[in-house]
Amino acid sequence: MKHLSLLFLLLLPYLGSAQDDYYQPKKQPQPPKRTYSIVLKDGTQLRGELVRQDSTEAIIRTTNLGEIRLKSEQIVRIEQIGTQAEGESYPNLFSQTMRLAPTAFSAEKNRLYFRNYFLYFSQFEYGITENWSVGTTFFTFLPTALFSLSTKVSIPVSKRVRLGINAQYAGLSDGGLFNGNSSSLLGIGYVQGIVTTGDRQNNTTFGLGWGVSNGELSRNVVGTFGLVRKVSPKLSFISENFVLIGQGSLDFAGVLSAGIRFDRRRHAFDLAAYVPLAIGSGVSTSVLFIPYVSYHVRIGK
Numbered sequence: 001m002k003h004l005s006l007l008f009l010l011l012l013p014y015l016g017s018a019q020d021d022y023y024q025p026k027k028q029p030q031p032p033k034r035t036y037s038i039v040l041k042d043g044t045q046l047r048g049e050l051v052r053q054d055s056t057e058a059i060i061r062t063t064n065l066g067e068i069r070l071k072s073e074q075i076v077r078i079e080q081i082g083t084q085a086e087g088e089s090y091p092n093l094f095s096q097t098m099r100l101a102p103t104a105f106s107a108e109k110n111r112l113y114f115r116n117y118f119l120y121f122s123q124f125e126y127g128i129t130e131n132w133s134v135g136t137t138f139f140t141f142l143p144t145a146l147f148s149l150s151t152k153v154s155i156p157v158s159k160r161v162r163l164g165i166n167a168q169y170a171g172l173s174d175g176g177l178f179n180g181n182s183s184s185l186l187g188i189g190y191v192q193g194i195v196t197t198g199d200r201q202n203n204t205t206f207g208l209g210w211g212v213s214n215g216e217l218s219r220n221v222v223g224t225f226g227l228v229r230k231v232s233p234k235l236s237f238i239s240e241n242f243v244l245i246g247q248g249s250l251d252f253a254g255v256l257s258a259g260i261r262f263d264r265r266r267h268a269f270d271l272a273a274y275v276p277l278a279i280g281s282g283v284s285t286s287v288l289f290i291p292y293v294s295y296h297v298r299i300g301k
Helices: 002-023
Strands: 036-040 045-053 057-062 066-071 075-080 112-117 121-127 132-139 146-158 161-173 185-198 203-213 216-232 235-245 250-263 267-280 290-299
Touching (some): 045 066
Antiparallel strands (some): 057 066, 112 121, 161 185, 185 203, 216 235, 250 267, 267 290
């Protein structure tokens, strides 16, 4: 019995170690690191691991350069290389516009964008420089019946504030369908000043626009207020609202809207509702909901 007790004491340290090894939790395998492609406004392309990203900056870990800290205004886009997982986050690639109204953000340089509204209206936009873009909108099935040409210039004045001016000329023609005169054309000009605060994913935009006729600005002013908020990895909430100032006999005239954008890797879908409002003598009070749908795609890699 004495020998058994002595043997037990000698084996006790080994038994304890074995017991500790038995109850020690097994290490879980580390998930594979995701590699991202980062494109900057100056054309630089980086490749590495996305360490951290928020509304003001992103930290990238590269193989050759180590960790790089980038301000959000330097970044054009961040995309995961390879097949994206179900839980991957997609940015709002079309931050240069809310839905109908533009923001002070510019289209990406040397990029072509296409938008379609209700199938009936199509739009192309091209970024000439980092701060200047041009575009055209037309009636999809008969472009000569309704078309517009537009251009926008925007500049950053601080890290989170941009100023812009958008000019548009719209032409309306019956194409000779009604009077046999194919040159029948009604032209309308529009100029809008824009202020946008925030970043490309979460921002607020204020605008004032004037119609232009015979080289003179109209006394009627269109005020614009809109906001964009990234509410989930694949959804953005967008609200753009208009008010007509100097509307004559009406006490108030405007349009309210709210909707969501389904963000995807290279394209997006918009679903929204617009509510026109008019208050004044002789105007019946009613609420009308106008559904809205549009499609956006960035052409090219």
